[in-house]
Amino acid sequence: MSADARQHRPTAPSPALSRAQIVAAAVRLLDAEGIEALSMRRLGTGMGAAATSLYRHVTGKDELIQLVVDEVCGELEVPGGATAAEWRDAVSRGGHSLRAMALRHPWVASVLGRVGPAHLGPNLMGMSERMLGLFRTAGFPAGEADLAMQAVVSYVVGATTAEAAHLSRLARSGQSEQEWLEGLRPGARRALAGHPSPAGEHAAKDGRHPRERREANFDYGLQRILDGLETRLSLG
The missing domain is CATH 1.10.357.10 (Tetracycline Repressor, domain 2)
Structure with missing residues (x-):
């Protein structure tokens, strides 16, 4: 294929987006990586789209947060x-x-x-x-x-x-929660030694x-x- 043909090859169209798709993708990102990972650029990359295309549906991160909160509610x-x-x-x-x-x-x-x-x-x-x-x-x-x-x-x-x-x-x-708790027990027993009231409460649980x-x-x-x-x- 000539260089001229390659230059004029049509690019694949960006995937069509909707506000619902953007909100669903943002919820998945937040669940997986937390609030610190959320940015319009990061979200767009995960969706295979430019961040600018997201702004056609939401005004920015603040509105997106409002939308994802309402979604999970x-x-x-x-x-x-x-x-x-x-x-x-x-x-x-x-x-x-x-x-x-x-x-x-x-x-x-x-x-x-x-x-x-x-x-x-x-x-x-x-x-x-x-x-x-x-x-x-x-x-x-x-x-x-x-x-x-x-x-x-x-x-x-x-x-x-x-x-x-x-x-x-x-x-x-x-760690599992049970493993974490088992790891705390030796130190908890030492700390509670000689303190009957807290020890009794701890034993009850x-x-x-x-x-x-x-x-x-x-x-x-x-x-x-x-x-x-x-x-x-x-x-x-």
Whole structure:
């Protein structure tokens, strides 16, 4: 083939992109590599497209973060239609669903604060509306229902941020959670020697799988938050 023919060979067209494809690819990248890896250039390279082609669908990284947060919030299960007697169980199930989603996508807890009220997408809005409905059904007055919801969500996000960071460190180390815990036991026994109260608390938890302990720790904190909210309702 002549050099002139090679020069005029048509180039393969760039793959057609959609906003949905870009968001799905961004979620995969975030799940695999974390928030630090996300850039329009890195995302475009992974999709076999120039970063400039992504800007036809999203204005930049900030909007992309808003879109991916709303995308994963579509996984949340917040029961609707609960009665006044069922509100606490329904809120608890919603809190556990938020934790499970955040552990599937460890990056999400760290970016939730970047999504302001003006940029709430349909999934986030739907979740907020269902959760608010539960607190209103419970008897919280307008204005206070939102504060009650924020108290629950803040606990869940705070607790899950630390939990997700712990699991991410373990994944990078190549250790299983059980192996990590076994490695801590000798040092823990030495540190607890001569301290009966902490040792007793530690012994009460020993023997359970680390995943069960994490779930129990999370649920204990969530239930105490709900105890306080339930007491608030009883005071009128």
